[in-house]
Amino acid sequence: MKNPFSFGRRLYETPFRLPRLRPYVPKADDPAIYWFNGERDSIVGDVISRVTANAARSESALELALNDAAFNEIRRLSSQRDTEAETQLPIFKSLAKRLSKMSDTEKQTAARKVVSKYARDIAGNFDPRVYQISEHAVPRMLTGLLRPSALPVALSPGADQSALSDLLQVDGNIEHLRKLEKTGTLVFVPTHSSNLDSIVLGRALQLSGLSPVVYGAGKNLFTNPIISFFMHNLGAYRVDRRIRARLYKDTLKMYSQVMIERGYHSLFFPGGTRSRSNLTETRLKLGLAGSAVNAFSRNRVRGVDRNVYFVPTTINYEIVLEGETLVEDWLKSEGKARYIITDDEFSRFDRWIAFFRKIVELRSACVIRFGTPLDPFGNPVSEDGLSITPSGGTIDPGTYVWRRGEAVEDRKRDAAFTSDLGDALVNAYRNETVLMPTSLVCHVLFRKLVQESPGLDLFARLRVRGETEFDRSELVRQVGQARDRLLELETSGGVKLSDPLRDSPDAIVDRALKILAGYHDRTAATQRAGKVIAEDPTLLLYYQNRMVPYALDVAEPGGEAAAQEIEAIGRAT
Amino acid sequence: MSKETIAILGSGSFGRALAACANRNGREVLLWSRKPKEVEGATVTTELSDCSQAELILAAVPSGYVGEIFSQLGKSLDGRHMLVHVSRGLVSDELTPISRVARELTPVRKTGALAGPLDADALREGTPCGAVIGSRFPEVCAATRDAIESDVLRVYDTTDVVGVEVASAMVGLFALAYGFAKGVGVEGAALSMFLTRAMAEAERVAPHLGADTKTLYGLAGMGDLFAVLGGDERPEVLLGEALAKGSSLKDAARAAAAHIEGLSIARRLVNFAQRRRLEVPITSSILSVIDGLSPSIALSRLMARPAGSE
Known part of the structure; x- marks a missing residue:
């Protein structure tokens, strides 16, 4: 079967850019990044000379850096077997072979070559037209995709409200x-x-x-062709996490440093x-x-x-x-x-659609x-x-x-x-985390599961499926009590609450259960005959983990031991 | 600002001793004291803001006053200043190190802690001794060395500032225990065993305070404890000995003639350990003796505990 990611991979190997007859000349009040394309060569040049100079601070440091690059790159490229490997592997193999016989000047030239390749691969592009598209057209297109009935409004002149806003x-x-x-x-x-x-x-x-x-985006993000196009043209620089060479990391940091120095x-x-x-x-x-x-x-x-x-x-x-x-x-x-x-x-379009369908309302x-x-x-x-x-x-x-x-x-x-x-x-x-109904409701459910399984370790607990249940009224009471504690904590600046968490506890529970059902393959909790049942402890744990730093703050009287166990999750990982 | 001037906070025995060390290195010393007084080799000021003239400020004030003094001092400092303290204190119920208090109450980031087998009299008189400066900033270590290091004072450095502070505080506490033991005539093998186990206790607590346990076995910890055993006249030992011999806490504190940080740390450390479920039997015994239990009974209770793996 043809590899479904090959199209995306081609895209990130050969960045797609919109053709342009004349270069864009930035206006005085344009943001700094509009100047980027004009400055790119100078930025890359600055990065190359500074990283090379740092590496060449002593002959032994330079040899070490080149050795490390050759070793790590040969290992990576040998397993990669793509066009990059075809061209680059012989270069690094030859470098490894010649390194011990090279003069200092030759080593400096070699380092400069390696760093140049890295720096050019990292540097991004910024196309103001793509920025305009992302600002206006994309939200409307997504609106049409997700809620066709809202499309006429979204497309009407001057409308800035879309289903996404x-x-x-x-x-x-x-x-x-x-x-x-x-x-x-x-x-x-x-x-x-x-x-x-x-x-x-x-x-x-x-x-x-x-x-x-500007930001560094992992190369894995470029596997989605649409995202890849936008990232390439909106100033993202590419970070290849597979490259372990010290020189690559130095180049990446220097690129970021030079960009910040220049006000990007x-x-x-x-x-x-x-x-x-x-x-x-x-x-x-x-x-x-x-x-x-x-x-x-x-x-x-x-x-x-x-x-x-x-x-x-x-x-x-x-x-x-x-x-x-x-x-x-x-x-x-x-x-x-x-x-x-x-x-x-993230790389599955059907999941995107399912995801946005779930949250669009x-x-x-x-x-x-x-x-x-x-x-x-x-x-x-x-x-x-x-x-x-x-x-x-x-x-x-x-x-x-x-x-x-x-x-x-x-x-x-x-x-x-x-x-x-x-x-x-x-x-x-x-202090700036904004808590959501899902986090709070999952926390109260998970807390009960912990209380009911004293002495079990985390993994054993995750096998306790469908055994913990709450009377809905009791769940609502505990959610309300915890929410009130969080409101107090918010007054002293310790956390923030999302608007839906300011609703009635009943509405909070409703909202969370509705969201948790239907998108993920598994359902975290279900509601039957006045009872709420903790179905999937793994998902409950995942969503409740945002509550870990505040577990002791919202503990019920007598529930301190469970709260301590939950708080310890944060220390153990 | 003169690069040669250093500021010292506190005119107690340590403040005066540090002034003598800096003098020995040809440095101008500006010493802040709450009350006007004469200090040999130093210009004394009662205005904290005057200290901002110096880049390096050495704080030799009891931890109980650190909050108030740093808040006030912080108003006239900025990013260039370096603040190094010599306190054995850990403040609040969470046993916060003084370097962290400095960061919370002043704009200073370049903080450090100086500790080790330092004796105020020895420093003043120029008897050979050594110390360790803990700071994550190499320039703080360099500036401290420049100010006080000499051929009679060797200053080592470490980046584990919290380790230095915790080690110093723990040894202050164990020096009290040594005083108790001395007061009731315990010596030799028993003493050695308790102090070794005390270090194991420190090792359990240290990571919870953000310290590297390795630092406990450097100058600030083990090095300082050796000096106690070697007979350095420590105020903690004097106080411990007086308590063991039946003096009231008030009289014993008067005999020590210095502020003993260990007295207030013991209780907070026991509570802290309880919250974190850590075993600190020796600190608990020190606390019981401070609270009036006879050292001999505390000792026999410790001996009655089952021994575990080392």
């Missing part, structure tokens, strides 16, 4: 971000649940009147990959965040006062497109889990919340872009990179700052 709710101080994007570089750092995230976030930025961002608003997911468990991220991969901190220092050293503002963002879904595949992957023993999944729901099925922007040192930022201190005063963030009164670059110092920033982001994620 109700689905997505954007929260946070957007005015603040609009001000900051004029004077500094915004770096959005969201939680990551689904491959839809970058698309949904892009849409949220459009709806909020914020500039488009950026996006990356500090969780690294989609949260398999649906737990909010607590352990971050800070490589790219580090590149943003380095960009800030370097600009200051060169006398450029453009600040970098991190925007911790939570992307909260009532139902997750790839939830079922992700949770299965999480539950597999850690060593066997696949880091790159190419055959999940719901308001706020996805809430994007932009948290308080932070400087690279974890301080909140004022309206005019200064860092706010704990006493409420403001300071120049540039002072953090001073030594004896002068701005200096220092990688180790910046790594320590980045680690502190990671703590601040984790904190922000917890």
